[in-house]
Amino acid sequence: MKRALSSTMSDTAAYASKPDHSLGRIDGTGPSPTRSEFQRDRDRIIHSTAFRRLQHKTQVFFEHDGNHFRNRLTHTLEVSQMARSMARALHLNEDLAEAIALSHDLGHTPFGHAGERALHAAMAPYGGFDHNIQAMRVVTRLENRYAEHDGLNLTWETLEGILKHNGPLTNPDGTPYGKYAEEGLPSGLDDIPAVADLRLSSFASLEAQTAAIADDIAYNAHDIDDALRAGLLTLPDLLEVPLAGPIVHEVLALYPHVAPKRQAHEVQRRLITRSIEDVIATTAANIAVAGVHSAEDVRMAGKTLVAFSPRIAEAVAGLKAFLFARVYRHESVMVSVRQSEQLVSELFARYMDSRDLPGRWGVAAQAASSDSELARIVADFIAGMTDPYALDEHARLFDARPDFR
Incomplete structure (x- = not known):
């Protein structure tokens, strides 16, 4: 075990994050003879209650649609595997990339993005709701497994990666950056405990950037797979779609007599492989051009270094637009989306009116x-729900249960 640990650490590049150089945790822990600090973070995340709940939270298709569709947990595991593979190829710290990937969806509500939209709308008078900030609340405050502290007491590097894996939140002058320039900064940024300033205007580590792009790759490939399984798409529908189309042409030509399900899996496999290979090649070139020699150099590089090539990035955007129109907004999906949005809205309103929450939440x-304090408690409670628990609570409070059909 010790030999494997030292090998993993010594094989990383100069620009990788180093567990021995971590800024540490708020609550100090003694050294481990078998695990690095980032490995301990990964293990804490896997053993958390919030992580287990992901198995009953919607990804795109709801639980009643079938047992083989992805949920938040299976999606998270797939993202983690891809992040770790890319981190290994780029000589980054695999354990940190894995920890960030495993935790990136911990703040998601039940019923996928539909639940998040409804909770954000309900929370609008109180600062709104952001699943990324909620993930930070989960790992720093809401998990209560430890006798000595709230949260998971993760290292600064893992917290930074969860918060900023999609890029900085502010410009150096403090103004909102990226998507937040239009939306405004999410509420709760001033209430994230960490051992040091999380530096909202700097870029995150390469490990965090790797987790973020792994999420994109997983969405693209696996949402196609689930849409084919659900009958919303057929392989011929993808023939002219960017990124996927050339692979579909290739697979149909090579395996014309193979069962459609096997053809679909072959398309998915090739799509993932080529996307990952493109990221590895592009990122290696970006690192060389940027001339980064440390994790701090990466943070100050002024741009994301883990990326698709321009050609593939354009194709990914086209594929996302296709999936949005043909899958995420398909009427059979939208029926469940509308019902779940209404359910979350009704739960929020009832809890705010009655304060009738179970257990410690009550x-x-x-x-x-104050209403603001109550709203944040209600939002924390709803965000932590699984789909089945939200349905049970709605039935308890309203004596009604949507059938999502």
């Missing part, structure tokens, strides 16, 4: 001294 709600 105690906290009764003690809340």
Whole structure:
């Protein structure tokens, strides 16, 4: 075990994150003879309650649609595998990339993005809801497994990666950056405990950037796979679609007599492989051009270094647009989306009115001294729900259960 650990650490490049150089945790822990600090973060995440809940949270297709569709947990595991593979090829710290990938969806609500939209709308008078900030609340405050502290007590590097894996939140002057320039900064940024400033205007580590692009690759390939399984698409529908189309042509020509399900899996496999290979080649070139020699150089590089090539990035954008129109907004999906949005909205309104939350949540709600404080408690509770639990709570409170049909 010790030999494998030292080998993993010594094989990383100069620009990789180093567990021995971590800024540490708020609550200090003794050294481990068998695990690095980032390995300990990964293990804490896997053993968390929030991680287990992901198995009953919607990805795109709802649980009742079938047992073989992806949920938040299976998606997270697929993202983690891809992030680790790319980190290995780029000589990054695989454990940090894995920890960030495993935690990137911990703040998601039940019912996928539909639940998040409904909760964001309900929370609009109180600062809104952002699943990335919620993931930070989960790992720093809401998990209560430890006797000595709230949260998971993760290292600074893992917290930074969860918060900024999609890029900085602000410009150096403090103004919102990227998507936040249009949307405004999410509420809660001033309430994230960490051992040091999380530096909202700097880029995150290469390991965090790797986790982020792994998420994109997983979405593209696996949402196609699930849409084919659901009958919303056929392989011929993809023939003219960017990125996927040339691969479909190739697979149909090579394996014309293979069962469609096997053809679909072959398309998915090739799509993932080529996307990952493109990222590895492009990122290696970006690192060389940027001349980064440390993790701090990466943070100050002024741009994301882990990326698709321009050609593939354009194709990915076209594929995303196709999936949005043909899958995410397909009427059979939207029926469930509309019902789940209504369910989350109704739960929020009822809890705000009655403060009738179970267990410790009810105690906290009764003690809340303002509507804003109560709303955040309600949002934390709803965001932590699984799909089945949200349905059960709705049935308890309203004596009604949507059938999502």
